[in-house]
Amino acid sequence: MKRACMNILYLIPIVFLLTHCTEQDDADLAMGEYLGQTPPGLIPEKFAPGLVSTEENELNCVFTPDGSECFFAVWQAGVNTLMTIKKVNGQWTQRSVASFSGVYSDVDPYISSDGKRLYFSSKRPVQGSGESKDSDIWFVEKSSDNEWSNPTHLETLNSEGKDDYYTSITQDGTVYYSIFETHGSPGDIYRSRLVDGAYTRPERLEYSISTDFNDHDPFTAPDESYLIFTSDRPGGFGGADLYISFKKHDGTWTEPKNMGEKINSEAYDFTPMLSPDGQYLFFTKNPGGNGDIYWVSSKIIDAYRPDH
Numbered sequence: 001m002k003r004a005c006m007n008i009l010y011l012i013p014i015v016f017l018l019t020h021c022t023e024q025d026d027a028d029l030a031m032g033e034y035l036g037q038t039p040p041g042l043i044p045e046k047f048a049p050g051l052v053s054t055e056e057n058e059l060n061c062v063f064t065p066d067g068s069e070c071f072f073a074v075w076q077a078g079v080n081t082l083m084t085i086k087k088v089n090g091q092w093t094q095r096s097v098a099s100f101s102g103v104y105s106d107v108d109p110y111i112s113s114d115g116k117r118l119y120f121s122s123k124r125p126v127q128g129s130g131e132s133k134d135s136d137i138w139f140v141e142k143s144s145d146n147e148w149s150n151p152t153h154l155e156t157l158n159s160e161g162k163d164d165y166y167t168s169i170t171q172d173g174t175v176y177y178s179i180f181e182t183h184g185s186p187g188d189i190y191r192s193r194l195v196d197g198a199y200t201r202p203e204r205l206e207y208s209i210s211t212d213f214n215d216h217d218p219f220t221a222p223d224e225s226y227l228i229f230t231s232d233r234p235g236g237f238g239g240a241d242l243y244i245s246f247k248k249h250d251g252t253w254t255e256p257k258n259m260g261e262k263i264n265s266e267a268y269d270f271t272p273m274l275s276p277d278g279q280y281l282f283f284t285k286n287p288g289g290n291g292d293i294y295w296v297s298s299k300i301i302d303a304y305r306p307d308h
Helices: 002-023 298-304
Strands: 057-063 069-076 079-088 106-111 117-122 136-141 163-169 175-180 187-192 215-220 226-231 241-246 269-274 280-285 292-297
Touching: 057 106, 057 269, 057 280, 057 292, 069 106, 106 163, 117 163, 136 163, 175 215, 215 269, 226 269, 241 269, 241 298, 280 298, 292 298
Parallel strands: 163 215, 187 215
Antiparallel strands: 057 069, 069 079, 079 106, 106 117, 117 136, 163 175, 175 187, 215 226, 226 241, 269 280, 280 292
């Protein structure tokens, strides 16, 4: 009985999302790259108002490398659901629930550089049935008919802590992600190398990155030259800010710099993600507890480089 009730609660926000989708006007469908939006400059702008950033609580926007599909999460009643918008015959569809999401809480999509895998964090049960317990990293694969597979649990990366979130992968396969030792505890940023086709045991990043404060949502550049992450360490502008650190020649990281008031706000700023073409930085602002997705020219990163 308890399990049935929980399943009903999970479905309530999904029904709301589907109803909301059908109410949108098909005449407003967009065309062009990045949902037909005008590219931003060095001042962050809300991304796709009315289509992606709405009155709902959205976060973490990613695109496939060919630019034909967009994913983001919507939070409703304590459950995250992955949404997708696709380009069909040159025109973007309305948002809809991703084929592999909509039952359990799913969040933090990340798409591999070849577009063949989509990683995400989910509270779905590992055995495929029963109640969810904590958040683990999963992935789906793109099939020959351009559909996404059923989710696969990524065992190695889910061995260290209670909750695992926010995957980012370098060109050589190294995975950066967040680990929360217990529900509600501060997060830390970990790294796992890909060696001979297998992931090594995750290692916590040095203290300048993973402090006693809440450090999470790491995005690493494909060449691992810099790392952008969220932290609530002292000296920020709000609940949590985006920080950036650059890798030094000896493999250590520079002291993280707050990305400033152009990026950060009095709210919670999180989920940094670079577009596949490297031109734009996407992230989430959460004023008043209601998230919207923003984007800005990636040239803003240059201002923080040690040799700038």
